[in-house]
Amino acid sequence: MKFGSAIVLLSVFIASIFLPVSANESVWDRETKPYWGNLNAVVYSSPSCSCCEGWSEHLRKHGFSVRNVKTADMKAIKQKYNLPSELASCHTAIINGYVIEGHVPADDIKRLLENKSDLVGISVPQMPVGTPGMESGNQKEPFTVVSFDKNGKFERFKEYSSY
Numbered sequence: 001m002k003f004g005s006a007i008v009l010l011s012v013f014i015a016s017i018f019l020p021v022s023a024n025e026s027v028w029d030r031e032t033k034p035y036w037g038n039l040n041a042v043v044y045s046s047p048s049c050s051c052c053e054g055w056s057e058h059l060r061k062h063g064f065s066v067r068n069v070k071t072a073d074m075k076a077i078k079q080k081y082n083l084p085s086e087l088a089s090c091h092t093a094i095i096n097g098y099v100i101e102g103h104v105p106a107d108d109i110k111r112l113l114e115n116k117s118d119l120v121g122i123s124v125p126q127m128p129v130g131t132p133g134m135e136s137g138n139q140k141e142p143f144t145v146v147s148f149d150k151n152g153k154f155e156r157f158k159e160y161s162s163y
Contacts, residue, residue: 027140027163028058028105028132035110037094039064044077045091046070050089055103055133062106064095084148087123098122103131108145108158119147122157130163 041059045052047070056066071077077092078085081099089102096113099121112122121148124131130140140163147157 014056026105028135029061030043033107033110033114035063037113039110039113041066041093041095041100042069043067043091043093044069044071044073044074047072049090051103051133053133054135055091058132059106059109062110064106064109082120082150084152084154087146087148087154089123089125090127101125103127103133104145105132105160112147112157117147119149122147148161 001066008161039059039062041056041065043052043056043059045068053068056068059066064117074090074092078088078101081092081094083092083099085157087101091102092102095109098109098112098119100109101121101123103124104122108122111118124143125146127134128141128143131143142161143159144159145153
């Protein structure tokens with residue numbers, strides 16, 4: 001490869017990382033964590049929830065196969081999968097045996113799957129504005145992805161103070 005071609009390729013790569021997203025693109029549309037394993041998700045949500053479909057679409061953009069299950073009894077789903085009430089949000093997904101609660105970015109899910117940890121799952125509690133599926137223009141609230149284990153221990157998995 002000639003030196004000039006290498007510079008062009010490097011410039012394109014750097015631009016893809018640092019360029020702002022377009023008006024039609026979410027900050028969450030850019031995949032930064034490749035994962036080659038099974039990406040099948042079952043997403044349980046209320047029939048009246050619209051943001052859950054936005055989050056499901058976010059997963060699809062990142063290579064997940066998503067099956068949406070509408071249910072009027074989300075409380076029963078959360079109890080079935082032993083989700084701590086402090087970590088609850090609007091929808092609950094099961095991906096490769098892990099519980100994924102709320103608007104968790106796809107790259108964080110891929111990191112969890114790649115590490116094959118003993119965690120029960122990860123959550124973005126409540127519904128912070130700006131998370132995948134909860135976009136609202138340029139408005140973005142800081143949020144934390146929280147991990148939890150079978151003993152009910154919580155830890156910070158990833159923090160988003162600015163994104």
